[in-house]
Amino acid sequence: MRTGDFKQTYGELVTLVDSPPVWLWSAVLVAGLIAAPFVLNSYALSFLMIILITVVGTLGLNILTGYTGLISLGHVGFLVTGAYAYAVLVSKYQMHPLVGFLGAGVVPALASLIVGAPSLRLKGLYLAITTLAFSFIINTVILEARWLTNGARGISVQRPEIFGFSFDSDAAFTYLCLGFAVLTLFATLNIRRSRAGRAFVAIRDNDTAARVMGINLHAYKLFAFVTSAFITGLAGALYGIYLSFVSVEGFPFLLSIEALAILIVGGLGSALGAVLGTILIVLLPEATRFVFSLFSAQIDAVFTTGAQELKSMLYGLVIILFLRFQPRGLVGAWHDIRRMWVNWPLRY
Amino acid sequence: MQYFMQLLISGLAIGAIYGLIAMGFAVIYKSTGLVNFAQGEMTMITAYIAWTISTTVSGNVVVVALGAILAAVVLGLIIERVVMRPMLGEPVFATVMVTIGLAVILRSSINFIWDAYPHGLDVGFGRSIVRVGPIGVRTGQIAVIVTLLVLLAAIWAFFRYSKIGVAMRAVAADDRTALLMGISATRVHALAWAASSVIAGIGGVFFALSYDLSPAMFQLGLKAFPATILGGLDAVLGSGVGGLLIGITENLAGGYLGSGMKEVAGFAMIIVVLMIRPFGIFGERDIERV
Numbered sequence: 114m115r116t117g118d119f120k121q122t123y124g125e126l127v128t129l130v131d132s133p134p135v136w137l138w139s140a141v142l143v144a145g146l147i148a149a150p151f152v153l154n155s156y157a158l159s160f161l162m163i164i165l166i167t168v169v170g171t172l173g174l175n176i177l178t179g180y181t182g183l184i185s186l187g188h189v190g191f192l193v194t195g196a197y198a199y200a201v202l203v204s205k206y207q208m209h210p211l212v213g214f215l216g217a218g219v220v221p222a223l224a225s226l227i228v229g230a231p232s233l234r235l236k237g238l239y240l241a242i243t244t245l246a247f248s249f250i251i252n253t254v255i256l257e258a259r260w261l262t263n264g265a266r267g268i269s270v271q272r273p274e275i276f277g278f279s280f281d282s283d284a285a286f287t288y289l290c291l292g293f294a295v296l297t298l299f300a301t302l303n304i305r306r307s308r309a310g311r312a313f314v315a316i317r318d319n320d321t322a323a324r325v326m327g328i329n330l331h332a333y334k335l336f337a338f339v340t341s342a343f344i345t346g347l348a349g350a351l352y353g354i355y356l357s358f359v360s361v362e363g364f365p366f367l368l369s370i371e372a373l374a375i376l377i378v379g380g381l382g383s384a385l386g387a388v389l390g391t392i393l394i395v396l397l398p399e400a401t402r403f404v405f406s407l408f409s410a411q412i413d414a415v416f417t418t419g420a421q422e423l424k425s426m427l428y429g430l431v432i433i434l435f436l437r438f439q440p441r442g443l444v445g446a447w448h449d450i451r452r453m454w455v456n457w458p459l460r461y
Numbered sequence: 462m463q464y465f466m467q468l469l470i471s472g473l474a475i476g477a478i479y480g481l482i483a484m485g486f487a488v489i490y491k492s493t494g495l496v497n498f499a500q501g502e503m504t505m506i507t508a509y510i511a512w513t514i515s516t517t518v519s520g521n522v523v524v525v526a527l528g529a530i531l532a533a534v535v536l537g538l539i540i541e542r543v544v545m546r547p548m549l550g551e552p553v554f555a556t557v558m559v560t561i562g563l564a565v566i567l568r569s570s571i572n573f574i575w576d577a578y579p580h581g582l583d584v585g586f587g588r589s590i591v592r593v594g595p596i597g598v599r600t601g602q603i604a605v606i607v608t609l610l611v612l613l614a615a616i617w618a619f620f621r622y623s624k625i626g627v628a629m630r631a632v633a634a635d636d637r638t639a640l641l642m643g644i645s646a647t648r649v650h651a652l653a654w655a656a657s658s659v660i661a662g663i664g665g666v667f668f669a670l671s672y673d674l675s676p677a678m679f680q681l682g683l684k685a686f687p688a689t690i691l692g693g694l695d696a697v698l699g700s701g702v703g704g705l706l707i708g709i710t711e712n713l714a715g716g717y718l719g720s721g722m723k724e725v726a727g728f729a730m731i732i733v734v735l736m737i738r739p740f741g742i743f744g745e746r747d748i749e750r751v
Contacts, residue, residue, distance in 0.1 A: 246728035422569035432562030
């Protein structure tokens with residue numbers, strides 16, 4: 114009888130997945146996602162695209178807030194910087210889309226060095242407020258730098274064509290997003306199990322102890338900021354392409370809250386949690402609407418007129434309820450279920 | 462010079478509103494140790510309730526003022542009891558995130574309870590213009606500055622002399638010892654939420670008097686952030702003064718550097734203050750060396 118999960122070597126502690134069936138199921142999932150564009154209609158496909166793009170962005174925030182424990186309320190700032198970097202490079206200066214994606218990562222990463230610098234002195238709430246301030250300042254900078262960004266008029270973005278392969282159709286663009294999401298997932302999982310990832314978690318758990326054990330707080334905090342901003346910037350570029358139009362209004366402050374809600378709902382500091390949380394949060398407004406529409410058409414009308422407000426209310430409600438009743442998020446719930454399944458009928 | 466004076470006076474008036482809301486932040490931070498991200502939204506709801514009273518019950522200044530204060534107390538108490546008290550003892554990150562969730566809910570509820578259009582709060586007072594030499598000042602602007610000064614004095618006296626005020630300072634300084642001395646921490650928290658809601662709500666009503674009510678009013682909370690950071694998160698009086706400084710800075714930046722700068726002057730100041738003096742001008746230094 115299996116009695117528990119024991120790690121016997123250091124190697125087992127840092128493996129990517131600890132049981133072979135996970136590889137099988139992951140492969141099934143990826144195959145399903147590859148088949149999805151042929152099966153789904155365009156409405157469902159748009160949700161799939163949003164989920165994949167959001168997964169990239171959330172994984173980016175997860176490195177900073179989940180692993181390193183630095184709260185950022187201003188990640189929408191990196192998102193909008195990434196989107197503008199791509200739009201300016203590709204639409205305005207006709208560069209290759211791959212250069213655009215590189216720029217979408219590098220420009221926010223440079224910006225994050227400026228925002229990250231105060232984080233070397235500040236912790237917790239103060240850092241959250243600084244990043245919040247940053248996201249408002251960046252919007253003004255973008256609106257004022259009209260020669261580069263067209264100011265309030267925004268920049269329209271075409272779907273890219275890379276090496277002769279056009280990502281113009283919805284199905285092809287979904288594959289592009291899928292590629293980015295899978296790469297980001299592997300990147301964050303690998304960061305987590307490397308020296309840097311362990312340093313991040315050590316800083317989150319107790320920075321004084323981490324310092325004593327020889328972790329360079331300044332270097333690793335800045336590294337967390339740069340990686341996080343790089344990935345978030347990529348998500349911003351993808352989102353800009355999805356919207357086919359990049360403007361400051363397309364990236365409201367609510368996106369920062371949404372990303373934090375996703376992390377809390379999924380389970381802070383877990384890549385699996387970020388994915389699960391994204392799926393729940395993106396589909397939640399639609400699911401709620403479906404449930405209510407079963408009861409009355411009147412409520413359905415409210416959902417159409419006040420869609421944005423209802424969405425934000427749901428986010429707020431979900432944040433509060435999860436923090437109150439399931440602080441470890443969906444991942445925590447999943448672990449509990451798994452343990453119950455393995456140990457049944459015993460409690461532990 | 463006249464342009465400068467005009468900017469200065471209107472900066473003082475808007476700064477007094479920021480100061481009131483910033484004091485709301487500080488009262489909650491001082492007694493519960495968390496930043497209430499829903500402060501701007503609470504301010505907005507109090508102002509909307511005041512507007513509802515003025516249009517449905519009576520437009521009398523006294524009735525509207527008393528009604529708004531009562532509504533703010535009830536709002537603060539409900540939020541503390543229903544949302545915040547169950548989170549007692551949880552990590553600061555969790556409780557702060559709860560206030561963010563609350564902020565989002567309150568902000569969107571405006572569109573369902575009231576509507577998305579701007580309204581003017583008219584109580585037959587505050588919009589007429591008084592001339593002081595060459596400069597025109599609205600009575601509402603004078604009233605809000607006077608209110609801020611009176612409240613600053615009253616709160617100073619409250620924390621200095623009243624028994625409850627001393628209890629609140631005790632909980633802020635060391636909540637465990639305060640509990641051992643027989644102070645009910647939950648009661649102090651409830652009082653702090655109610656007081657913060659009232660102080661910020663007064664700011665919101667004055668804003669509605671001088672300008673307009675709209676669902677974008679919650680941004681007052683974001684604008685008041687720099688004030689409370691500048692004054693010190695745990696300094697109630699300092700936050701009030703910080704509000705005046707931020708208001709003046711913002712207006713001067715807007716007047717001389719362009720309207721884009723007006724929006725971000727406060728936030729730019731936050732970053733500078735946090736880099737140089739993270740605990741604010743009047744805040745208590747929290748020394749921790751690594």
